[in-house]
Amino acid sequence: MLSLAEFQFTLAADLLDGGMRTARLLPGDPVMVKEALRVHRNTVLSGLANALRLGHPTVAWLTGEDFFDQAAHAFSANNPPHTACLTDYGDGFAAFLESYAPASGLPYLADVARFDHAIERCANAGFTAPILLALDRETAVELDASLVTLSAEYPVEQLRDACDSRDADSLEHLDMSPQARNYAIWRGKEGAAMRPLSMPSATFLGAVLRGETADAALAATLAHADPVDALASIRNEIFTAPFVRILSQPHGE
Amino acid sequence: MVRSLHRAAFNAWPISARAGIGLRIPHHARVIQERHVADWLEVHPENYMSAEPAAHDLEMIRKEHALSLHGVGLSLGSADGLCAAHLERLSHLIQRYAPGLISDHLSWSSIEGVHLPDLLPLPYTEEALQVVARNVDHAQTALKRNLLVENPSSYFQLSICSLSEAEFLGELVRRTGCGILLDINNIYVSAKNHGADPLSSLRAYLDAIPATSIDEIHLAGHTVERLEDGRDLRIDDHGSRVSQYVWQLYEATIGTIGARPTLIEWDTDIPDLRVLQAEASKAQAIMDEHWHQEQLYALAS
Structure with missing residues (x-):
């Protein structure tokens, strides 16, 4: 029997890294499980990207929406928040941008962040x-x-x-x-x-x-x-x- | 009894069985300017925990409105318990604003110190029930207030469940004395996503949950996505007007349990305040109509 902690740990990991381990734990309609994971992943990643955007408006304006969203998703996958209060989310985003390959031609971006x-x-x-x-x-x-x-x-x-x-x-x-x-x-x-x-x-x-x-x-x-x-x-x-x-x-x- | 103990412990501006609107930060300036915009307002406390300008705005708004705090961050379903720091921040806001109602969701967002900004699904098992009951007890004791727990929208149909969501909520009320925030749009979205009849689903909730414990109702809009296999998936995005089907379920609910504080929620593509007020007026009209019907019935009998 799958424990609650095991279920939650597995689903959280799937939502952050794009995995499908939850689907293997839950027998059922595979299409709906996949879609459910997609809906929750989109909510999590777009929520974190929006929090980063609010905290880094100049970076978002300089890079444009698509570039910013991709950078935000890459950052959030490895740096999820530790609190429900997202106003201050983004410690480490500037350091992340310094080594983010797609931003290598934008050396000022980390300072701006x-x-x-x-x-x-x-x-x-x-x-x-x-x-x-x-x-x-x-x-x-x-x-x-x-x-x-x-x-x-x-x-x-x-x-x-x-x-x-x-x-x-x-x-x-x-x-x-x-x-x-x-x-x-x-x-x-x-x-x-x-x-x-x-x-x-x-x-x-x-x-x-x-x-x-x-x-x-x-x-x-x-x-x-x-x-x-x-x-x-x-x-x-x-x-x-x-x-x-x-x-x-x-x-x- | 937890329920009566906590209810007696505060002296807040009570929220009557009328229609209110969800207040979001883009509307702050307008609400402050107009002074009074609705019978009551509801906010997400997480938006005010570390944002003093917004929190200061809310103090001014609170002077003219009854207020409800509707959390998205308690993570009542977390297997590893509640976050003490979050509980403390919420407690501080409760002291500051003296809200009439406090609520959060039957869901989880945190595990092992990682917080994901979503209302994630719980398997409705005895283990999960024990976890949620323990967390609700913890929150009610720490906050010295009665908590309302909201039924979530769902996209997963977890095969490991041993209880229905309605049964789970009914048992949670019995074990903790908490109240229920019944989200009619969520009942509709979940029923349609899982191939169930929404009206039958609503009846199951109203049968399983004591009517006296339903202290608030939520109404919101949702979107419909067509999947590749031709099925529709309904997404609870709070980004449009309440659908006609949800209004029908709301009428059935009010007809069964009577008027309740009813909130119009709108979180994405936030429209002009007038749109929210118009939606709240529709809810109010349904409650008023129910009241008139009851008066006529009383006269006739």
Whole structure:
């Protein structure tokens, strides 16, 4: 007698890899078993592709529906979700695209996927307790809890803008040469917000978000940058940003 | 008794025996603008668990509408039990919105940590009944609320079943005190896919399930696909108006058990809100007609 767990494990595997093992376990009308598997497989894969599409709108726009669906199906077959809440589904989609053979001529796609995923995740983030960062004995700052940093080689910001405005013509004029680009992304008052960062600011903020102290983050930053320029960047790009709230300042300043 | 214990435990805006509509995110702005669009609304809680802007919209909408949470992710039929994190997220939404009804499906979606976004079929065996009853008990205890369980549409006819779906649901009610969400379109789709008479199928459900446990009804559209061998396969895609045959089954249901909260579901190719409201009005008219017939009968007797 087939156990419930055995039935469920077999059917789940069939739906993801296109197998027909369930049909061998279930005597009956072979045409209807095949059709039932097709209906359920289509529901599962199209549901996962739609979840990925919602989380990666620029990738979907740049690649077109058929290419995106094929990539999504290939990804989902080996990376099914672990929760019923699909809003955040797609961790690993960017890395998958880097090695996805049909996308080998689109080297910017993985960067775009990372940017899309970060933007959508911040747009959906709830308001939770901010990250507290002590700067010295008298001064501390709060960082928005949704804040993340992201590095890219390609102009993901402009590609996303083109997607948002459905402006395919602007793509022709983009400088697609690889170069270091860094961003801070967080949940603003009206959806996700983004700010480009210089390398020193990105290094400092990245270290802070990994849990390092302000002193340690600064030391890591200054080890690879001109101190005057780095401190100016951090002050101008981070401590004036909307994602930061300064809690107190030393007297006399 | 689980049923009465859980019913007494909440103070939500109750959902009366009137017609409501399934609310999907594309309609949020319109519903907020119009303030009141239906007697009650139903949403999939999974759409609000990790999406604060949508969840904030729902708070505004909830102020003007009674609300039902209709889950697609509890996976009540999973052999390895319920996901504790999902249950916690659902519990949080229940506290936030105080829904009048909470429901999910007689199906499974998760096994060994993998979640598939579909309502997958169960073999109706004693083992499966024990699993579902245990999971329903777990959910009702954790949520401190009575749960409605919906009959799914089916494409497989699993030869290993020892009970009919109607018998399975009736026994589930007896063992757990849960309620039933009767989806009339699903009864029609399943009956036609398995070569059964839909009206006889409906009668079997109404015979096997206590009428007092049927606390909600769903109506939706389906599509018909012609297979290569000439047979038709009906697919429960919730992408069109309710078919005339399903309306007939609905009339028969209301005529048998009386008016119930009735929901118009529409999930694909979502139309203008007015279309949903028109479908809800048809359901309401059938319930109103039944009420008038009952009044006339009472007067005559």
